Amino acid sequence: MKQLIQHEQCLRCRECCRFREDRQYFAPLFTASEIDRIRAKRSDLPEFRPFKESDRVFQIQLKRSTMPDAVYPYVCPFLDEENYLCTIYDERPFDCQTWPFIVHKVEQTGSTLVAYFTGDVCLALKEVDPADFEEYQAYFVALVTSEKYLQVLRDHPELIWVHNEDGVYHTVSLADISTALSPESDAAEPPAAERRDQ
Numbered sequence: 001m002k003q004l005i006q007h008e009q010c011l012r013c014r015e016c017c018r019f020r021e022d023r024q025y026f027a028p029l030f031t032a033s034e035i036d037r038i039r040a041k042r043s044d045l046p047e048f049r050p051f052k053e054s055d056r057v058f059q060i061q062l063k064r065s066t067m068p069d070a071v072y073p074y075v076c077p078f079l080d081e082e083n084y085l086c087t088i089y090d091e092r093p094f095d096c097q098t099w100p101f102i103v104h105k106v107e108q109t110g111s112t113l114v115a116y117f118t119g120d121v122c123l124a125l126k127e128v129d130p131a132d133f134e135e136y137q138a139y140f141v142a143l144v145t146s147e148k149y150l151q152v153l154r155d156h157p158e159l160i161w162v163h164n165e166d167g168v169y170h171t172v173s174l175a176d177i178s179t180a181l182s183p184e185s186d187a188a189e190p191p192a193a194e195r196r197d198q
């Protein structure tokens with residue numbers, strides 16, 4: 001999928017891929033087939049555990065940071081901390097590819113929304129050209145509301161981030177996909193990761 005944020009911006013921010021706790025809710029999620037794709041390319045897989053007891057979606061076990069001045073003590077084991085690079089970039093899960101855009105469900109209303117975290121969370125959004133940002137929003141909504149991706153969410157509902165709206169979430173909603181999610185159709189898998197420069 002297309003990328004909006006450039007690696008140079010992430011190098012200045014370094015918010016993603018590292019965590020305050022070893023079992024943080026935000027730790028990346030992988031479908032079984034995404035894990036298989038990574039396994040086909042490397043044998044040294046870290047530990048994954050079922051997410052919410054699912055047998056289709058798994059959360060990676062974070063590891064301790066090796067950086068002496070680490071702000072966050074835990075990191076994704078696929079992160080090259082020195083260069084701040086994802087070592088499985090081409091195979092990283094869809095859960096990582098979409099950031100800072102998300103699909104989330106608000107518990108109080110039951111609505112499932114396409115949204116993005118604001119520049120208070122993802123600093124790079126403050127630097128993005130407004131026209132590029134608008135174009136990317138349209139692209140992302142079209143992607144998530146395509147039948148292929150809706151089916152991915154139906155098959156892997158654990159990928160939808162569920163939260164209580166009393167919490168502090170700096171998000172802007174783009175579309176309500178609650179109704180579109182309900183029909184049934186054939187199984188599907190998230191699209192494989194594509195290179196950032198494509």
Ligand code: SF4
Pocket residue numbers: 005009010011013014015016099100121122123124125
């Ligand atoms: S929060 Fe945004 S700018 Fe910061 S590292 Fe993540 S994607 Fe990059």
Ligand code: SF4
Pocket residue numbers: 016017028076077078079080085086087088089092093096
């Ligand atoms: S898989 Fe890659 S992009 Fe995702 S959290 Fe780990 S290092 Fe970051």
